[in-house]
Amino acid sequence: MDVRVRFAPSPTGLMHMGNARTAFFNWLFARKNNGKFILRIEDTDVERSTDVFTEAITQDLSWLHLNWDEGYDKGGEYGPYRQKDRGALYQKHLNVLKEKGVVYPCYCTPEDLDEMRKNQIAKGQMPRYDSRCRYLKDSQRDQYERENKSFVWRFAVPKSTIVVQDMIRGDVTFDSDRVSDFVLTKSSGSVTFHFAVAVDDACMKISHVIRGEDHLTNTAKHVLLFDALSYERPKFAHMPMILGPDGSKLSKRNGLSSLADYRKQGFLPEAILNYMSFLGWAPQKYEDKEIFSLGELSKYFDVGDIGKSPSMFDFVKLKWVNSKYLSRLDIDHLTTMALPLLRESEFIKDDVSEENFVQVKNIVALVQDQINSLSELPSLCEMYFKDTLTHEDPEVKVVLEERTNKEILLTFKEILKDLEEFSDKNLKETFKMVQKKIGVKGKALYLPIRLALSSKMDGAELYKMIQVLGKKRCIDRINKAILL
Missing domain, CATH: 3.40.50.620 (HUPs)
Structure with a gap:
């Protein structure tokens, strides 16, 4: 197959x-x-x-x-592929069903159907079409035709047990008494979903219909149409x-x-x-x-x-x-994807030079492992584009206001001022010098510096952050933190 x-x-x-x-x-x-x-x-x-x-x-x-x-848009052997262009095909299949005597005209008005539904609900019955027009006398039908009364074509559901073989659920059984005679064409002449789907699946030689379980009751109607039109049923799978x-x-x-x-x-x-x-x-x-x-x-x-x-x-x-x-993602590709978002946030201009692209790439690389979606990029990158930084988080302020931490920042700043190259090696030596002078290490040493530079408890690798921010912004931010 x-x-x-x-x-x-x-x-x-x-x-x-x-x-x-x-x-x-x-x-x-x-x-x-x-x-x-x-x-x-x-x-x-x-x-x-x-x-x-x-x-x-x-x-x-x-x-x-x-x-x-x-x-x-591509065409194919079984087109057209828009239902509005397949009207002649539906009419052809409706004629087949007429010849087989499995459809009938229904003259019920919307008001008739609404009244029928209300009466059934009042009696505790399941609302469904009661097939009244299926059993109209010829004289009554002839009268409606003479009056040119509008009608729809309904499929006459046979009294039987409907079995749908499903690749996920096994055999699913429906009692035909719970499947009312359904409409195939509207009074305007347009076809309904059920009729179009069944005809299209058959004529396009669809072998497997994979769709949501909310269509399972629809499938009971569709297999009746496949059988009535003498088409082989496709295999079904309802997710x-x-x-x-x-x-x-x-x-x-x-x-x-x-x-x-x-x-x-x-x-x-x-x-x-x-x-x-x-x-x-x-x-x-x-x-x-x-x-x-x-x-x-x-x-x-x-x-x-x-x-x-x-x-x-x-x-x-x-x-x-x-x-x-x-x-x-390749960092160049991710940076290219980030540019429109950074422009929208007014962090960069429309024209990005090769040199500016490298700068942006270095910033994006710092936050790449922190983002869950591209929309988070502007907020994560913001601190690298701003010249000044505010410390609004009370928890951050508490840390920065501690006396020992101010000494750490002051010592770090003085060493940083004389540093010519911000290499990993030089920065590592800088932290060692601060550690030796103040007598703190680990998180107690790194956290106040991180907070002074980013106002965040965690984030990118501290060495990389310092390198991207540059000497001037690092010193300016440390000075501001010392004054808290």
Whole structure:
């Protein structure tokens, strides 16, 4: 069997983490099995679908390096790949279903359906369409046609047990009594999600449908359409939901709202993919490993390893994964990524000379192991761009105001003034001289100097910090700290 999977977003909004995981797992499955990854745009919701969102979706996929083999912008053997361009195909399949007698016109108005629903709820029944138009007499149907009454086409769900074979959950059974006759085309003539999806999956020869478990009840309807149209069913795999830290469905309240938000916050696509791979899946042979390349993930991915239980989204863990990728970046590349953020913070000008680039690179290198996302860079780099420094933290002030620490700063400053070269060797000797004169060592020696220079309890290696700040700024900051 040729493996053909699809990612079929609706362009009614921006991609979120759940969409991205669906796309990624389909992409992994295709690459693992030498198959095709198809991008199909499901824009049957004409009022809400826009080209702006379609473009945003393709940009997000490209940013994630999830290249597709067929799609609305690339074409392919089974196009077109936008549902709004496939109307003739849907009409052809509707005619087939008419000929088979498995669909019927429903003339119920929205008011009729609302009343039906209220009556069912009042009786403690599950709201569902009661199939009243399925059993209309010919005379009544003829009268509606003469009146040119608007209608929709509904699929007549057969009385049976519906079994969906799922690669993750095994056989999932639905009682047809709980699946009401569903709408295939609206009164406007446009098709519904269920009809379009089933026809498209069949005609595009989709071999595997991998999507979220929230579509499981939809699949019960889709397999009925596959059977009615005499198409072979694809294999299904319904992934567990992604929940927020509080156990509720992932949303803007417990996570960033869209993939674009993560990009703006400075998360790397490689880190996003690495983290997403563990939302419901983990390679059984590598349980202790947490950082994987994209090549490794596509090699190890197995749908059979996807769990059934919901996945908990952990923003802290995502930041940790991102920090690992940031720490491995080539420093020139990271510096180039930092430039727009530093310009926005007005730390550097638009034009950066080669000499200035080196200076910025030295600063970025100091904080590289401290950042969890690129958005943190400006705040971490700020102290290296400012000429003056304020000590607002009470804890910092307490340390700097101690008499012994003022002696340390004064002694360090006097030795520093005569130092010609800020090499590691010279700075090491400087600290030894201060230690010998004041009689303190270790943290008691280094902390007041660090606080005077950065106003932070921890951070970059102290020697490197001194070298980047330079003699003048170091002395100025020490003088200010002594005066506290």
